[in-house]
Amino acid sequence: MYTARQEELIRRYRREGAEGLEYGELLELLLAEYALEGSQAEEVIKLMESRYGRLEKGLDMSTEELMQIKGMNKQGAVLLSMMPSLAARMEAESFGKRPRLNSYERMEQYARIKYYGITVETVYVFCLDKNWYLNGIGKVSMGTIDQVSVYPREVVKQALKYKAARVIVTHNHPSGDAEPSLEDYAMTDRIMEALTGLGVPLEDHMIIAANDAYSFAMDPTYSDGAEWRGEESSRRAAAKQREEHKGLNWEAIKAELKKKEEEEAKKGNRQ
Numbered sequence: 247m248y249t250a251r252q253e254e255l256i257r258r259y260r261r262e263g264a265e266g267l268e269y270g271e272l273l274e275l276l277l278a279e280y281a282l283e284g285s286q287a288e289e290v291i292k293l294m295e296s297r298y299g300r301l302e303k304g305l306d307m308s309t310e311e312l313m314q315i316k317g318m319n320k321q322g323a324v325l326l327s328m329m330p331s332l333a334a335r336m337e338a339e340s341f342g343k344r345p346r347l348n349s350y351e352r353m354e355q356y357a358r359i360k361y362y363g364i365t366v367e368t369v370y371v372f373c374l375d376k377n378w379y380l381n382g383i384g385k386v387s388m389g390t391i392d393q394v395s396v397y398p399r400e401v402v403k404q405a406l407k408y409k410a411a412r413v414i415v416t417h418n419h420p421s422g423d424a425e426p427s428l429e430d431y432a433m434t435d436r437i438m439e440a441l442t443g444l445g446v447p448l449e450d451h452m453i454i455a456a457n458d459a460y461s462f463a464m465d466p467t468y469s470d471g472a473e474w475r476g477e478e479s480s481r482r483a484a485a486k487q488r489e490e491h492k493g494l495n496w497e498a499i500k501a502e503l504k505k506k507e508e509e510e511a512k513k514g515n516r517q
Contacts, residue, residue, distance in 0.1 A: 249284040270294075270301055273326070281322035290317045305329055306365050330363025347414070348378035354452065354459050357416045361454050367394035369417040371401050373410035374449075382408035391420050396433060398440035405446050413441055416452045424455035425494065426462070431503055434462050467500055 248256070255275055258266045267275075270291050277287035293315055294301055305326055312323035337359050347353045353372075360370055360383070369387040374380055384404035387396040394417055405413050415437055417430075434451045441448050450463040462468055 247284050248278055249288060251288070252278055252284050273301060276325065277322050281319060281325055282317070286317045287322075290315060290322065293317070306363055327363075334359045334362040344379050344381075346377070346379050347372065347374060350450075350461060350464075353414060353450070354454070354461075357414075357452055358454055358459075360416070361418045364418060365420050366390055367392065367417055367420065369394055369396045369415065371404040372414040372416065373405055373408035374412045374414065375409075376411040378412070381410060384408070387417075393429070396437070398436045401437050402440050402444055405441060405444060410446055412447050412449045414450045414452065415448065416454055419453055419455045422456045422458070424453045424458035424460040426453055426460055426465075428499065428502060431462075431467065431499055432506060434468075435503060467503070 252275060255267060255271050259275070264272060274287050274291045277290060278284045281287070282290065291301070297315075307327065309320075309323045309327045312318055312326055313320065338356070341356055345352070345356060347356055357370070357372070361368070367389040368385065371384045371386055372380060373382050373384070382404070384400075384407065386400040386404060387394050389395065396417075401413065401415060404410070415434075430451075430453065434448070437451065438448045450461055452462070453460040
């Protein structure tokens with residue numbers, strides 16, 4: 247049963263559409279319609295807003311986690327936990343069945359969809375043909391909230407499975423900070439080496455965060471200035487990335503990666 251306030255929200259929705267309501271108000275109406283009494287729905291949304299600040303963060307939770315919110319029932323928790331996946335599917339559909347991911351902006355937008363509702367670091371492999379059309383996507387690893395490891399052979403398996411002519415690897419930083427760690431650089435090197443042996447280029451390794459992204463193709467450690475086929479938009483994105491992450495000491499990173507490479511070579515020689 248709706249509250250008087252919710253009845254007014256419904257009238258506003260009918261007049262103005264979804265744009266006339268706040269995000270929390272839309273969620274409240276959904277809960278009141280399909281899962282909870284109107285007053286309970288209002289209280290649940292208030293609790294989520296006070297606890298998480300951003301309702302989007304609450305929607306990243308599992309059904310079990312949502313059930314811990316006072317006043318929430320199973321129907322409401324299932325409904326809210328499904329929303330990120332539904333939104334992702336709808337947005338992915340707008341790209342078509344086999345999207346052409348031939349620009350940095352388009353690739354970032356499409357990759358971001360894969361991370362709706364995912365709260366741990368996860369690695370995806372995007373396998374493209376020679377003309378940048380998507381052949382297939384493989385999930386190769388899931389980690390914790392702040393780390394993930396991946397075996398390069400799993401990336402190679404996906405490249406072979408989808409007959410890739412080029413590969414883009416992505417992983418997310420649920421913390422919200424897209425800045426790469428030294429291990430992220432090492433991961434990039436290992437994957438690049440494995441794919442080189444297959445004759446397939448690693449076009450990019452992208453880190454996706456809530457309001458940021460990081461492209462290794464635009465990183466001075468790897469870039470020769472021809473990022474993403476030399477497009478003007480990618481040059482602007484590269485300049486912005488380097489400005490926003492200027493605290494990174496790229497020369498020190500190069501030296502550290504070289505040191506690790508030499509250590510690995512010495513280990514191999516001893517064996």
